[in-house]
Amino acid sequence: MTNSKAAAFLFSGTKGRGTYAFLALRLVVAAFWLHSDIPRWVALTGGSPEANGLVRHLFGAAMVVPLTYFFTLLETLAAISFIFGLLTRLAGVWGVIEFTIIGVPLLLIGNLEQGLGIALLFSASLVLLLNGSPTLSIDGMVAKRLKTG
Numbered sequence: 001m002t003n004s005k006a007a008a009f010l011f012s013g014t015k016g017r018g019t020y021a022f023l024a025l026r027l028v029v030a031a032f033w034l035h036s037d038i039p040r041w042v043a044l045t046g047g048s049p050e051a052n053g054l055v056r057h058l059f060g061a062a063m064v065v066p067l068t069y070f071f072t073l074l075e076t077l078a079a080i081s082f083i084f085g086l087l088t089r090l091a092g093v094w095g096v097i098e099f100t101i102i103g104v105p106l107l108l109i110g111n112l113e114q115g116l117g118i119a120l121l122f123s124a125s126l127v128l129l130l131n132g133s134p135t136l137s138i139d140g141m142v143a144k145r146l147k148t149g
Helices: 002-011 018-045 051-057 059-085 086-108 114-129 137-146
Strands: none
Touching: 018 059, 018 114, 051 059, 051 086, 059 086, 086 114
């Protein structure tokens, strides 16, 4: 029974024309993540890994590079998940967590321009977490199979 509840949560979603807005949200957040991740992956393959300053402040200098790339890996996987619409709600959980961690310090120090941009990405991730996005997605195909099978 719990598997069916988990499947219902992960693969269900609203239907209708408005779901194209959820598709747009998925693609915007994915584009943001990939835009910020690609330079880090290029630097790593070039032999000069980048260290994220926020990670340094949160976790200390000793773990900054490994944790930067751990978070970069999660971002990249979530972006790919959003692009294909695969486990959109799980990727939304990561978006909510990450954008909270990034956005709150920005807003607290008074950097409203970047903080509000991150707040919009947080909101988009929260909407995707709560609603899913079955339009043009693997989640939608799985949901159809679960209903017919």
